[in-house]
Every structure is written in C-alpha cells, then in structure tokens.
C-alpha cells in the first residue's frame with residue numbers, strides 16, 4: 412500500500428526545561444536579574460525572526476512537575492534548529508536549566524489539501540499552515556502520539572478510503588473547536604520517538620480537555636491512537652517569564 416502523500420513545512424523543536432533550583436536560588440537578586448536581561452536579547456532575536464517570517468518562536472511556563480519551561484522553535488532546516496539550540500545554550504540563562512524533554516518534528520499537512528494544479532509555494536494559505544507562527548493564545552498543550560499497529564487495529568493496514576473516512580470525522584470534531592483550539596500537527600516518523608507531535612493552543616485550557624475527550628470517543632483515536640506524555644502551560648513574553656523566574660528565585 413503506498414504511504415499517503417504529506418506536505419512538510421518547517422522543522423520544529425519543542426525544548427522542555429527544568430530550572431536548576433539550587434543554582435538559581437543561590438544567585439543574588441542583581442545577578443538573577445542580569446541573567447534574565449541577558450535572555451531578553453535571545454528572545455528579541457527570535458521575535459524579530461518570527462516577525463520577518465523566517466522562523467517561529469514561543470515561550471511557555473509549564474504546569475505540573477514534568478518541566479518548568481517550554482521553548483518552541485520552528486525553522487526551514489534542521490541546521491537552523493541546531494543553530495538556535497546552540498544560541499540558547501550560549502546564554503547565561505541556559506546554565507540555570509536542564510533539559511527535561513525535547514521533541515523534533517516537521518509541520519505536516521495531509522497531501523490531499525493541495526488541490527491538483529495548485530503551486531504549493533504560491534498558495535498563501537498553505538504556506539501559512541506549513542510555516543505557522545506560534546498562535547497568540549494564552550495556553551499550550553503538547554503531546555506525542557502514534558497510530559496503533561496491533562491487529563485488528565492496525566492503522567497502517569487500513570485501505571486509503573477507510574483512513575480518509577476516519578480523518579473526515581476527526582476533522583469534523585476538530586472544526587467544532589474553530590476559534591477555540593488551534594492545532595499544529597507535526598510529523599516525526601524517522602525524526603523522534605513517536606509518529607506525530609500534537610501542539611494545541613487555546614485561550615482557555617478547559618478547551619484542551621473538552622476537545623481531547625471528545626476525540627477519545629472517535630474511532631481514529633479510540634481504536635488507533637496511542638499517546639505519550641502530556642504537557643500543558645501558559646504562554647509568556649520576556650517580562651512575564653522574568654516575573655515568574657524572580658518569584659521562583661524568592
């Protein structure tokens with residue numbers, strides 16, 4: 412059976428960090444403030460690149476115990492993702508964090524979205540979906556997932572028509588959340604440990620729960636989906652991140 416055609420956009424790095432509590436709290440207040448000022452230049456450069464539409468960037472404070480922070484980077488190439496990773500590591504701020512989890516993937520759209528005869532490079536709507544800005548929404552939810560491959564629930568043995576039917580219903584559920592939840596699906600077969608990264612954005616985190624719960628009852632998730640760890644957090648600008656870090660500092 413041929414693999415479905417996919418449209419692949421920017422490469423994505425989800426970089427989850429924990430704050431090194433002892434080292435951070437051991438800093439005097441002036442030095443801690445200077446470390447945060449130093450991070451501003453890094454964040455400003457990311458925001459400039461995002462405004463120029465050569466990259467996407469978002470910073471988040473993560474709820475719960477799996478991580479403290481998440482930085483989302485999107486770039487046209489893996490080399491550029493590696494470059495931004497190195498630039499982050501070069502900041503003084505990075506010295507006060509450890510990596511809790513990371514995920515590498517590439518923004519993916521179903522190939523059938525490209526209508527025959529349409530030049531993908533010239534289609535503005537498609538380009539925006541393949542190179543998406545991080546939505547200006549207050550909350551993020553990230554998790555990796557697979558499609559199950561256990562007989563009789565083997566997604567990869569379904570014929571194309573059946574997969575399409577499942578995805579149509581899936582899409583119908585998703586569209587009920589238009590304006591409430593924005594999804595960026597990135598493919599990671601061959602790039603990371605799961606098959607997709609699911610990144611959802613919303614202004615109210617309860618919409619994550621409602622959407623995901625509703626999808627659980629849909630066959631494409633109920634029968635065929637397996638999930639990795641879930642992370643949820645709030646989007647922060649440099650000022651809010653500084654405030655959070657300084658509260659943490661005590």
Ligand code: VOV
Nearest residue numbers: 520521578582585586588592593594596607609623626632
């Ligand atoms: C915010 C809502 C939302 C909407 C509107 C939406 C729509 C759509 C459409 C129309 C399509 C098919 C075309 C394409 O673009 O591929 C997809 C595709 C996909 N989705 Fe989705 N999805 C959403 C949301 C959404 C969620 C919450 C999840 C996680 C599942 C869950 O149970 O936790 C998910 C997963 C996926 C995946 C893994 C794929 C690729 C499947 C494959 O085998 O290729 N997705 N999705």
